[in-house]
Amino acid sequence: MSPEFSEKTRKKIDEIVARYPQKQAAILPLLHIAQQEFGCISPDSEKRIADILGVKPIRVREVLTFYTMLNREPVGKYHIQVCSNLSCSLLGAEKLIDYLKEKLGIEPGQTTKDGKFTLSLVECLGACEQAPCIMVNFDYFGNLDKKKIDKILDGLK
Amino acid sequence: MKEKILSQHFGLKNFYQIDEYLKEGGYRAVQKSLQMKPDEILEEVKKANLRGRGGAGFPAGIKWGFVPKVDKPKYLCVNADEGEPGTFKDRYLMSHNPHLLLEGIIIASFCVGIHSAYIYIRGEYEAIALRLEGAIAEAQEKGFLGKNILKSGFDLDVIVHRGAGAYICGEETALLESLEGKRGNPRLKPPFPASVGLFNCPTVINNVETVSNIPLIILNGADWFVRKGLPKDGGTRIFGVSGMVEKPGIYELPIGTSLKDIIFKHAGGMKKGKKLKAVIPGGMSAPVLKADEIDIKMDFESLVEAGSMLGSAAIIVIDTGTSMLDVLKAVTKFYSHESCGQCTPCRIGTSWIDKIVRRMAEGKGSKKDIDNILRLASNILGKTLCPLGDAAAMPIMSITKKFRKELESRL
Numbered sequence: 284m285s286p287e288f289s290e291k292t293r294k295k296i297d298e299i300v301a302r303y304p305q306k307q308a309a310i311l312p313l314l315h316i317a318q319q320e321f322g323c324i325s326p327d328s329e330k331r332i333a334d335i336l337g338v339k340p341i342r343v344r345e346v347l348t349f350y351t352m353l354n355r356e357p358v359g360k361y362h363i364q365v366c367s368n369l370s371c372s373l374l375g376a377e378k379l380i381d382y383l384k385e386k387l388g389i390e391p392g393q394t395t396k397d398g399k400f401t402l403s404l405v406e407c408l409g410a411c412e413q414a415p416c417i418m419v420n421f422d423y424f425g426n427l428d429k430k431k432i433d434k435i436l437d438g439l440k
Numbered sequence: 441m442k443e444k445i446l447s448q449h450f451g452l453k454n455f456y457q458i459d460e461y462l463k464e465g466g467y468r469a470v471q472k473s474l475q476m477k478p479d480e481i482l483e484e485v486k487k488a489n490l491r492g493r494g495g496a497g498f499p500a501g502i503k504w505g506f507v508p509k510v511d512k513p514k515y516l517c518v519n520a521d522e523g524e525p526g527t528f529k530d531r532y533l534m535s536h537n538p539h540l541l542l543e544g545i546i547i548a549s550f551c552v553g554i555h556s557a558y559i560y561i562r563g564e565y566e567a568i569a570l571r572l573e574g575a576i577a578e579a580q581e582k583g584f585l586g587k588n589i590l591k592s593g594f595d596l597d598v599i600v601h602r603g604a605g606a607y608i609c610g611e612e613t614a615l616l617e618s619l620e621g622k623r624g625n626p627r628l629k630p631p632f633p634a635s636v637g638l639f640n641c642p643t644v645i646n647n648v649e650t651v652s653n654i655p656l657i658i659l660n661g662a663d664w665f666v667r668k669g670l671p672k673d674g675g676t677r678i679f680g681v682s683g684m685v686e687k688p689g690i691y692e693l694p695i696g697t698s699l700k701d702i703i704f705k706h707a708g709g710m711k712k713g714k715k716l717k718a719v720i721p722g723g724m725s726a727p728v729l730k731a732d733e734i735d736i737k738m739d740f741e742s743l744v745e746a747g748s749m750l751g752s753a754a755i756i757v758i759d760t761g762t763s764m765l766d767v768l769k770a771v772t773k774f775y776s777h778e779s780c781g782q783c784t785p786c787r788i789g790t791s792w793i794d795k796i797v798r799r800m801a802e803g804k805g806s807k808k809d810i811d812n813i814l815r816l817a818s819n820i821l822g823k824t825l826c827p828l829g830d831a832a833a834m835p836i837m838s839i840t841k842k843f844r845k846e847l848e849s850r851l
Contacts, residue, residue: 350604
């Protein structure tokens with residue numbers, strides 16, 4: 284079994300569950316918490332969430348597999364998500380993606396051997412005025428070119 | 441610019457904090473509303489002709505009026521999923537002016553008799569979700585949220601609920617499913633959410649920008665609001681401009697401002713050396729306009745007449761150096777990825793078209809491809825439970841028809 288939620292997290296979970304008239308509504312918030320705490324969501328975490336909420340584990344699996352931001356496999360310390368939608372494509376997202384592939388030596392969907400970076404292509408991030416843009420973990424970076432990518436990656440230790 | 445109402449305080453230091461917000465007259469609308477009768481508020485919002493800012497443009501007052509007076513809990517869901525490609529206005533509203541949104545939530549809830557409101561925000565906007573939670577805590581501390589708000593006897597809790605990366609959850613019934621802890625598969629309508637919504641209870645679902653307009657209507661009156669826009673379509677819109685323009689960004693302007701002016705006067709025109717080829721005027725779902733079709737007013741009716749739609753008022757500007765096959769590829773890739781898979785025409789249709797377009801982009805297209813794309817898209821249009829099917833078919837068909845010659849030259 285993977286580790287249990289910490290005591291602090293358990294308290295937070297209780298608070299969250301109390302926000303909804305039906306416990307099942309807390310599945311998504313709890314999946315976010317599990318991912319935050321353990322990096323990705325293991326079958327053990329799914330089971331724990333199901334137990335806490337008193338729902339069948341399949342209910343949790345159904346939700347988990349629907350949403351692209353939830354990871355069932357570990358990702359790197361820095362998850363680089365590149366917008367490949369229209370506004371970003373118009374302003375050179377493709378070149379940026381090629382540059383990142385070359386620089387990190389991985390294809391989208393892969394993680395570097397040292398576990399530091401995962402590269403993903405995503406749809407619109409809602410920052411089209413800063414196209415082309417990327418999200419690293421939860422931080423947005425926009426108006427990017429190769430030089431700025433270099434600077435961002437150098438800053439990620 | 442004097443037209444600005446929602447964004448007039450953008451740029452003021454720490455305006456997102458309640459003390460600064462109060463200094464600028466914040467929460468006066470809530471104070472005024474709590475002394476009004478709910479029906480008076482409803483009448484004012486109806487008179488203002490405030491149409492939904494999320495995409496469909498349904499009048500907010502009429503939506504609220506559909507909520508039955510039954511002895512059941514009622515809910516408000518604020519749609520902050522903002523997934524329509526090209527759209528980023530709500531991000532600005534929530535990060536610069538979170539208390540305006542909260543005021544709108546309080547007034548809407550008081551009007552309809554709601555005691556629990558949820559803000560469903562896309563998962564990527566984590567920083568904004570934290571800002572909203574901060575604003576909620578501040579409002580609670582000052583007595584604007586929680587029990588017995590400003591000693592009026594009215595109670596309201598607001599909860600921020602994070603999505604996790606699914607465009608479909610911006611569709612109102614998928615949003616409800618998602619909030620209930622399920623996959624974001626849209627529901628069959630009717631029943632409409634106003635009568636059977638969240639947790640099977642009557643529910644109002646409004647976009648962030650729609651709700652943010654409410655306090656301004658209450659403070660300044662419906663007539664003032666209508667004068668800011670058009671008689672049947674009151675207020676301003678926050679136009680988001682992206683793509684090949686000099687100054688991409690948000691521009692709050694009266695509804696009915698010309699698309700040409702938005703691009704060439706406000707957004708600084710085309711990037712240096714670039715020439716206009718096409719514009720998507722209302723988020724990616726909106727049918728494309730050619731360069732000679734942009735002398736048009738940006739309001740719901742004018743765009744419908746032009747064969748497109750105002751949608752989320754997100755304007756994507758495309759230049760002559762961009763191949764429409766690449767544009768089509770971005771469109772089909774998006775919808776095939778985001779189709780929830782529930783309805784066969786959309787699930788199969790979008791991925792089939794996507795395969796054809798990718799093949800064309802690889803230089804392996806065949807003569808039949810264009811007609812096949814049109815045939816498949818027309819088999820999605822109007823044949824799905826939710827509007828995602830139409831949202832996919834409309835831009836695909838318009839790009840294919842209007843730029844057919846260019847696409848054929850790539851076969």
